[in-house]
Amino acid sequence: MGKIAKVIFVPILCCLIAGCTDMRILEDQGMIQAISYDMATKDKGSDIALIKVTAAIPLIQKDNLQKIIESTATSSKDARIEFSSQTDLELVNGQLRTVLFGKNIAKQGVINHFDTILRDPTIGLRSNIIIVNGNAAKMLAENYQEQEPTYEFLDRLIEKQVDENIIPDIDIFQFMRDVKDDGIDPVAPQFIQRKNHIDTDGVALFRGERYVTKIDASKGTLFSILNKKMINNGQLNFDWPASQQGDAEFAALDINNSRRHINVYSSPGSNQFTVDISIKVKGSITEYIGTKNLDNKKYRDGLGEKMAESLEKQTQELVIFTQKHSVDSIGIGKYVRNSISYNEWKNLDWRKVYPAIQVHCSAEVEIRDYGLIH
């Protein structure tokens, strides 16, 4: 055999031989795209809480684009065993894109259900996690778009909402990292099933691994500004009702970029912390409804200041909301931890201290342009 023939022949042979074992025939694979977890109704007289697990796999049929298999069991592992008896396909997890948790089950804690997901090397850590306000299985089973299965629609919806910073970009990896980090509490996007569509419900806030409450979708971008060091997209709406100072006004700001800084001041030896969160937002005005003429520099400057003032108030409210529920979803704990010694941090019960700390939000708004009209 010539040298060139060897060079070509051997690699081709290697590639082909690799397919002779551990064969996976595409037509025989049931590629789970989304999986959901809900609390199931208890059997009468039984104390064991059951969970309902459903999985969506693609189907190529005219009237149905996805096949839903469901199972009720005591654990997610049991449920998976039952799955395989319901289909002639070999169920594989490599294509899993979204993991849905019903709100009820999320309240009990989600880590146990992650065990299978984290252990399975075929599942990518980039799979999205979402919380469903209601029944996750029901939401997944319904069809909303004619030519698109729900799991795919959901995947695209999440991607778009994340791009616009309405919901946080949370995958298994980020969620687990925040669960393990003692300076932050995890968050997840929350969705709700409406009559004919799926709607963004807001941002689910967790205390450790347990769901506690949510921030409304209208405040999603505001949360992103506080939660992330920097964002480059999103929209903020400002609404000023009519008052003695002036008429009602409305302005929409398209964010070009927003930066957040957190500074911690502490008095040594005490659990008294003062946290300054400063936010700098730069954006373009995309809508203004009001009586002021933006031709006038004085009014233009005034609008920026009013926006900053309103932003300060809204972010302050959001922080107070998290303090009230004792969830450090913004990750202030990480900054406090880094401002004190290791022993001080370990002796500090951050969960108890967080609601009582002083947080002060300050904001600056820079308006890059006002669009094409005054």
Add this chain to the structure above:
Amino acid sequence: MNEKLHSFHLAILIYLIQTGVTLFVLPAELAQNFGTNGWVAVIIGAALVYINIFLIGAVYRLGRGKSFFAIIEDGMPPMLSYTLYLLLTVLWSLIGCITAKQYIMVYQIITFQHTPGSLLKLGYDVLIYTLVIKGIYNIAKASTFIFSITVFLALLFFYFITDIELARYTPFLFKDGDGLLIGIFKTYIAFLGFELSILFFPYINKESKFFTSLIIGNLITTVVYVYTCLIIFGVFGYEYLKELIFPLLDFLSIIRLPIIERLENLLYALFALKVLITSVMFYWAATESAKRIFRNKSDKTLSFILIAFSYFISLIPDSLEQVRNWLDFLTRWEIGVTLFLPVICIILILLRSKGRKHADGKNC
């Protein structure tokens, strides 16, 4: 024998012998043993390795390039030197073998779960054999090629620059770890492989810049380890790292490029080449050692016997944990060897030169 190892090849070879599957577990071990900012410990490990490299450099200089085997045979009784060779042959061939086995077993976690590991290992051993018999120069050339196709991996890590959060590093050094001593021990193990350079003396000349190449080779390893661990600590946070077994696998799995994702499957396969050099070099060293005992046997026959013999031994440990225990045991011995060989060589050289001086003095 005219061909000598070039200093560039030598440095790359040292780096490739040192790195392998260890890189996949190292960040997690650092987090478990050192806790916060465990990545700094890599520098401590590297510093210890440098002390060892100085010892090997000293052997080269004091012995004026005399081969390791010649130094031993000149100063030790034959029985003792044969026993040492036997021990080294068994140890090195087992390390080469179990390292490959560990790679195969981790590979089976991600692909070929149901294919018998023994079959995969057999295929891998054929590859090892074909490279070992080519000799040190060709192994060095192959490693330069392998280096050029694996080094781009480091560029991929730039993907994570935005995921790194400084606050996640914490300002604390080595807090919340399980044990500093065991940590340093394990970090040192991650650098093992450089000690084989003590066998390179007959294959180098002045232009090989032996000592500088060793230092550069170990420096490349240190930079790659520090860089990888630094990024992984910043992305995962030490608390999450503690829970993982193969953080680098998870790390690669979260890279999502526009046309491709789940890169870990592809990239782990690339590591086969890195591990190949590690295994091949240990087998090469074992063959060199065995050659001194069985002088009438050819290199090819000896390599074949060693690979075949160790292949059957590698069938004994059949779980990843067992393989890890075996490797733990073998690397403990290897650390001993790493320290013992240069020290004994230096002693033998010094004793001999003292003896010579003494004899010269008498003659005068």
